[in-house]
Amino acid sequence: MYANVIIDISHEKVDKAFQYQIPDALRDEIQVGVQVRIPFGKGNHERKGYVVELTDQAEYDETRIKEVIGVVTGSISAESKLIRLAWWMKERYGSTMNQALKTVLPVKQKVRQKENRFLVCRIGEAELKAAVSESEKKGYKARERLLKAFLDTPVIPYSVAAGQMNLTMASIKPMIEKQIISLESETIYRNPEVHGTLQKTSVKLNSEQSAVVHDFVDRYERGIRKTTLIYGVTGSGKTEVYLEMINHVLNREKQVIVLIPEIALTYQTVLRFYRRFGSMVSIINSRMSAGERYDQFERARAAEVKIMIGPRSALFTPFPSLGLIIIDEEHESAYKSELSPRYHARETAEKLAEMNQASLVLGSATPSLEAYTKALHREYCLYRLTKRAGKDSHMARVQVVDLREELKNGNRSIFSEALKNAMNDRLENGQQIMLFLNRRGYSSFVSCRSCGEAFKCPHCDVTLTLHHGNWLKCHYCGYEIPLPDKCPCCGSPYIAGFGTGTQKIETMTKKMFPQSRVLRMDLDTTSKKGGHEEILSAFAEREADILVGTQMIVKGHDFPNVTLVGVLAADLSLHSSDFRCGERTFQLLTQAAGRAGRGQMAGDVIIQTYTPEHYSIVCAASQDYESFYYKEMAYRQALHYPPVTQLLSVLMSGKDEDLLNQAVEQMHSQVLAYVWEKPVEIIGPAEAAVYKVNDIYRKILYLKQENYGILITIKDKLESFSRAAPWFSHVNIQYDFA
Numbered sequence: 001m002y003a004n005v006i007i008d009i010s011h012e013k014v015d016k017a018f019q020y021q022i023p024d025a026l027r028d029e030i031q032v033g034v035q036v037r038i039p040f041g042k043g044n045h046e047r048k049g050y051v052v053e054l055t056d057q058a059e060y061d062e063t064r065i066k067e068v069i070g071v072v073t074g075s076i077s078a079e080s081k082l083i084r085l086a087w088w089m090k091e092r093y094g095s096t097m098n099q100a101l102k103t104v105l106p107v108k109q110k111v112r113q114k115e116n117r118f119l120v121c122r123i124g125e126a127e128l129k130a131a132v133s134e135s136e137k138k139g140y141k142a143r144e145r146l147l148k149a150f151l152d153t154p155v156i157p158y159s160v161a162a163g164q165m166n167l168t169m170a171s172i173k174p175m176i177e178k179q180i181i182s183l184e185s186e187t188i189y190r191n192p193e194v195h196g197t198l199q200k201t202s203v204k205l206n207s208e209q210s211a212v213v214h215d216f217v218d219r220y221e222r223g224i225r226k227t228t229l230i231y232g233v234t235g236s237g238k239t240e241v242y243l244e245m246i247n248h249v250l251n252r253e254k255q256v257i258v259l260i261p262e263i264a265l266t267y268q269t270v271l272r273f274y275r276r277f278g279s280m281v282s283i284i285n286s287r288m289s290a291g292e293r294y295d296q297f298e299r300a301r302a303a304e305v306k307i308m309i310g311p312r313s314a315l316f317t318p319f320p321s322l323g324l325i326i327i328d329e330e331h332e333s334a335y336k337s338e339l340s341p342r343y344h345a346r347e348t349a350e351k352l353a354e355m356n357q358a359s360l361v362l363g364s365a366t367p368s369l370e371a372y373t374k375a376l377h378r379e380y381c382l383y384r385l386t387k388r389a390g391k392d393s394h395m396a397r398v399q400v401v402d403l404r405e406e407l408k409n410g411n412r413s414i415f416s417e418a419l420k421n422a423m424n425d426r427l428e429n430g431q432q433i434m435l436f437l438n439r440r441g442y443s444s445f446v447s448c449r450s451c452g453e454a455f456k457c458p459h460c461d462v463t464l465t466l467h468h469g470n471w472l473k474c475h476y477c478g479y480e481i482p483l484p485d486k487c488p489c490c491g492s493p494y495i496a497g498f499g500t501g502t503q504k505i506e507t508m509t510k511k512m513f514p515q516s517r518v519l520r521m522d523l524d525t526t527s528k529k530g531g532h533e534e535i536l537s538a539f540a541e542r543e544a545d546i547l548v549g550t551q552m553i554v555k556g557h558d559f560p561n562v563t564l565v566g567v568l569a570a571d572l573s574l575h576s577s578d579f580r581c582g583e584r585t586f587q588l589l590t591q592a593a594g595r596a597g598r599g600q601m602a603g604d605v606i607i608q609t610y611t612p613e614h615y616s617i618v619c620a621a622s623q624d625y626e627s628f629y630y631k632e633m634a635y636r637q638a639l640h641y642p643p644v645t646q647l648l649s650v651l652m653s654g655k656d657e658d659l660l661n662q663a664v665e666q667m668h669s670q671v672l673a674y675v676w677e678k679p680v681e682i683i684g685p686a687e688a689a690v691y692k693v694n695d696i697y698r699k700i701l702y703l704k705q706e707n708y709g710i711l712i713t714i715k716d717k718l719e720s721f722s723r724a725a726p727w728f729s730h731v732n733i734q735y736d737f738a
Helices: 078-093 097-104 125-138 141-150 158-163 169-177 207-221 238-250 263-280 290-301 312-316 345-356 369-376 403-408 417-428 502-512 531-540 581-593 615-621 625-639 657-674 708-724
Strands: 002-006 017-021 035-040 045-055 115-121 155-157 181-187 228-232 255-259 281-283 307-310 322-328 359-364 381-385 397-402 432-436 445-448 465-467 471-473 480-482 495-498 518-521 546-549 562-567 604-609 646-654 681-693 696-705 732-737
Touching: 002 035, 017 035, 017 045, 045 078, 045 097, 078 097, 078 345, 078 732, 115 158, 125 141, 141 155, 141 169, 155 158, 169 181, 207 238, 207 359, 207 381, 228 238, 228 369, 238 255, 238 263, 238 322, 238 359, 255 312, 263 281, 263 307, 281 290, 307 312, 312 345, 322 345, 345 359, 369 381, 369 625, 397 403, 397 417, 397 615, 403 604, 417 432, 417 562, 417 604, 432 581, 502 518, 502 546, 518 531, 562 581, 581 604, 581 615, 581 625, 604 615, 615 625, 646 657, 646 708, 657 681, 657 696, 657 708, 696 708, 708 732
Parallel strands: 228 359, 228 381, 255 307, 255 322, 281 307, 322 359, 397 604, 432 546, 432 562, 518 546, 562 604
Antiparallel strands: 002 017, 002 045, 035 045, 115 155, 115 181, 445 495, 465 471, 471 480, 646 696, 646 732, 681 696
């Protein structure tokens, strides 16, 4: 057996692995993640390294492979556990170990720590005056300036010495060597800004919340680490329950990771945690600089912070003594990685919690079918919060508007009569409104009315979206061009946009309600750093009457003055090619409905749709999760979709379409050869939903089987086959367990 060892694990990069032979005496001790002592270099100097992979394949001449010397005692550190987690992810989700390591060790570049440097005088006043005189005699002008300054103060910032006093290190170094002065430094951590008051808050829990916390604490104290699902209606106070759980775990000298699905949720969530736990809280997200991310992980490794809040990548915070992981809004698709390894944060968090003997708590008003099914089968511990936490807070009234009837009545506007009347009423009473549309841009596509040609991206198999300012943009690769005056195919000037985006809704809202103040929140308006916080804080401070946005506005926010939520086109997410589209629509509509009436005033929700009879919309309107669950599960049962069966997608992509087709056929043949003994359902190979993205062609093969282990075995065999076959060298393969 051989161990592939990385000599220096750092969060700058993933270093080269070196192969060592495992002596028979150490075989039982060595596993992935263990720190070992190994001979390194020509002199065989003893070094320490981490085992990142075990294999029975020698990478070069066996006689030249050195042996591991021994295992470092007590070497199971935070890094060790993360390396073991990377190995598990590589095996489960199908990726290289290098890809998995880069995922769990997420800061990929060297970042110098930010430091304050300062010069300190190390001699007494008499010696200092003598040194000044000596510098005057010898004509050391720079040295004289510095020493005279020390007569007034014993400490001088290096920036002042180098800037205002015009000193160089060449003039300072001789004084350091003679121990007249010393150059010292202190590390400055780049802390993410958190705006808001620092007073600690305390909330009295209701009976349902108290029962959940009491039972969790009881199980935690007895060492029971079963995954917990908190299914609570919108506004039921799940966050207050989390805070109490966290408080108990912190009192046991443990650390906590809190996952939130999107950067847009960070602002309000962090404030609530920050007000309760102060400087123990830190955040991480993709908008932070490499330096900020580096510093937060360093603070976590040193246990200087106890709570890390962030999206999916925060799961890999190197806490030395992790005690609790919380995944809020666990149903969100943002918890699934789109890059290899295509891991799901919920499954990975279960493994990480198991490795650390920590608890995992999932929370949602609309749990994923996977999590709720496990809860019903008693694999998870299930808690229900059935009522809103505030004394005077009640669920919003929901009205479904059939847009087909609006059209029959001559209303061609995106605003139904019911929504227009409700908006006028709220604006007159000084209340706030949220308008939700699950599409950004001005129009969904642009085409020529003469020849019918739609304007498509030359690099992707999708239409371009019209944005304000007459720009056409591709939402896949970023390609953009100005809107042409004439059709490039037939020369016709009759070019028009079809469909509606958030920019167009913003324009129409301002035109229809000129007295209102309107904010828009989508990927375009939040692209700059701090964009989410800026818009959300402005709306929270009532600097705007109407907030128009994509799905990022309907999740997790708490605005007491919002009494009306309008869902402008519920069908946009209902008719996609994803088998989860019904579930996603129900979740979005339920979350949207949960934004209204969270204060003392009653709330209303108006859902506009062309398919009011669809069970996703009917159940969302009545806030009836159980009914939706059983209807959706019947659909999954009929078509053999998760969680009823397991689904493996094999996505193959390449720039050469012919080579891709050859590779796909070879892979399909191998699947047929592997599964003839097993009842595996095969779909495809077929073109991906978007066949070409950024000049890369994509094809996909689906495999369905109730037994997850069988799909893992097939995945392993396909990996071995593709590594050995030469025609796969120009084809990228990704494995995805849905």
